[in-house]
Amino acid sequence: MAGPSIQSTFVVERTYPVPRERVFQAFTDPDLKRRWFAEGLGHDVEHFETDGAVGGVERLRYRLNETTPFPGLVIEFDGRILDVVPDERIVTASSMAFQGKCVSAALVTVELTPAGEGTAVVCTHHGAYFEGADGPQIREGGWQKLFDQLGAALTNG
Numbered sequence: 554m555a556g557p558s559i560q561s562t563f564v565v566e567r568t569y570p571v572p573r574e575r576v577f578q579a580f581t582d583p584d585l586k587r588r589w590f591a592e593g594l595g596h597d598v599e600h601f602e603t604d605g606a607v608g609g610v611e612r613l614r615y616r617l618n619e620t621t622p623f624p625g626l627v628i629e630f631d632g633r634i635l636d637v638v639p640d641e642r643i644v645t646a647s648s649m650a651f652q653g654k655c656v657s658a659a660l661v662t663v664e665l666t667p668a669g670e671g672t673a674v675v676c677t678h679h680g681a682y683f684e685g686a687d688g689p690q691i692r693e694g695g696w697q698k699l700f701d702q703l704g705a706a707l708t709n710g
Contacts, residue, residue: 559682561689567700570671571707573640577665579703580643581605589706590699595621596628609634611645627652641665649686656686676700 569576579585583603591601591613600614611632617623632647643663648655659680666673678696682688687695 563693565676577640589702
């Protein structure tokens with residue numbers, strides 16, 4: 554667990570063999586985003602909502618299941634869309650809470666650029682981690698996994 558107020562920035566980069574419009578849709582379509590961003594092994598989704606427009610919210614609440622070291626732990630993600638340039642950029646601000654206690658805040662910028670016949674994605678994550686947080690290394694690993702899941706969602710339909 555991280556100590557009080559650790560600041561960290563990391564970048565996740567991927568290239569996907571699909572057009573920018575399709576990658577952008579995976580970030581803004583609620584059903585598609587739920588598939589790669591909310592669903593997963595180790596937890597049960599209790600609530601998910603997203604609105605890809607500027608000023609829109611992203612909320613996710615899930616409970617870790619018995620396959621994890623912390624079964625029953627409730628994790629909440631609460632975000633706001635700050636900037637959107639269709640097919641090019643999305644900027645969000647968010648907080649994360651464990652058992653109702655805020656443990657981190659983040660500013661995340663996702664940039665999409667053409668890469669041959671596909672799309673290069675650069676995600677820059679600026680985070681502040683408070684007492685009781687999982688810390689920047691675990692958070693970066695989580696985002697790496699999310700972008701792997703995004704790739705699977707994009708290539709497997």
